[in-house]
Amino acid sequence: MASPDDRLDPDLIKANLRTKRIGRKVLVYEQTASTNDVAAEYGRNPDNDGLVVFAEEQTAGRGRSGSKWLSRRGDSLLFSFVLTGGDLGGELLSLTCAVAVAEAIGQIGACPARIKWPNDIVVAGKKVAGILVESKVQRTLCRASSHGDPRRAATLAPPASAIHVVGIGINCHQTAEDFPPELRESAASLDLAGDARCHRATVARRVLTSLDHWLRVAERNSRQVTETWSRLSTQLGQRVTLSYNRRRFTGNCIGVDPEKGLILQLDRGGVRMFDAAHTSVVKE
Numbered sequence: 176m177a178s179p180d181d182r183l184d185p186d187l188i189k190a191n192l193r194t195k196r197i198g199r200k201v202l203v204y205e206q207t208a209s210t211n212d213v214a215a216e217y218g219r220n221p222d223n224d225g226l227v228v229f230a231e232e233q234t235a236g237r238g239r240s241g242s243k244w245l246s247r248r249g250d251s252l253l254f255s256f257v258l259t260g261g262d263l264g265g266e267l268l269s270l271t272c273a274v275a276v277a278e279a280i281g282q283i284g285a286c287p288a289r290i291k292w293p294n295d296i297v298v299a300g301k302k303v304a305g306i307l308v309e310s311k312v313q314r315t316l317c318r319a320s321s322h323g324d325p326r327r328a329a330t331l332a333p334p335a336s337a338i339h340v341v342g343i344g345i346n347c348h349q350t351a352e353d354f355p356p357e358l359r360e361s362a363a364s365l366d367l368a369g370d371a372r373c374h375r376a377t378v379a380r381r382v383l384t385s386l387d388h389w390l391r392v393a394e395r396n397s398r399q400v401t402e403t404w405s406r407l408s409t410q411l412g413q414r415v416t417l418s419y420n421r422r423r424f425t426g427n428c429i430g431v432d433p434e435k436g437l438i439l440q441l442d443r444g445g446v447r448m449f450d451a452a453h454t455s456v457v458k459e
């Protein structure tokens with residue numbers, strides 16, 4: 176349960192938030208099914224580019240590959256933001272968000288954070304945050320007017336455009352016992368990893384600021400994103416086994432491509448790239 180001084184309040188999150196895009200509008204729900212769904216609904220209106228939705232509690236939070244994302248009320252930062260304009264493409268967006276969240280978490284307390292591809296954020300080898308990118312092409316609300324002419328209205332079909340929703344879950348106040356036994360070895364929270372109880376609104380501001388910065392960087396210089404990703408990656412230079420389309424691939428991770436994903440030098444010869452949406456890490 177959130178203590179009064181750790182409540183999530185839109186004004187508190189927005190206080191001193193000097194972002195240009197991410198967090199132009201901030202909403203906080205006491206409870207919702209999934210903040211990704213709420214953000215996607217807002218994303219139907221292009222004016223909501225950069226809008227962020229937080230929830231104290233999710234009743235149907237989801238993670239990658241169809242998994243559930245569970246968190247007790249007030250223990251985490253659970254939020255999603257929507258991008259309705261400027262298309263970075265799924266891979267670069269995913270890498271950029273991972274870099275932004277890792278860098279922000281790394282600035283909090285004594286927690287150097289690293290990235291486990293595609294976008295798990297780990298501190299001392301344990302996952303403290305996860306990122307779920309969901310994209311779809313949809314008809315956005317159309318601002319053009321038909322001037323009352325029904326024949327003209329029929330020809331003004333709303334334009335199709337890609338909207339991206341990025342959902343982020345950051346474990347904040349969990350103790351080891353709060354995680355199910357099968358996750359205790361691999362999951363942690365900011366409080367467990369750092370040396371003090373974190374303040375969620377402060378963490379939120381740092382993460383939004385970092386996302387705003389890195390999304391701008393990505394638009395002009397994707398190389399800066401991939402270089403920073405490489406510096407923060409736990410897997411670069413390591414042997415990993417991936418599952419893609421129900422087939423397994425083992426090899427040495429030699430880098431990441433902003434359009435095609437993780438690059439493996441395969442044990443059986445050849446180099447292959449794997450996109451984040453259809454690939455999961457089986458072993459490393």
Ligand code: BTN
Pocket residue numbers: 208209210211233235236237238239240242244252253254255294295304305306307342343344
């Ligand atoms: C993962 O590591 O599998 C990704 C987890 C993403 C969880 C967040 S919590 C806020 C947002 N809403 C959701 O339903 N999921 C994301």
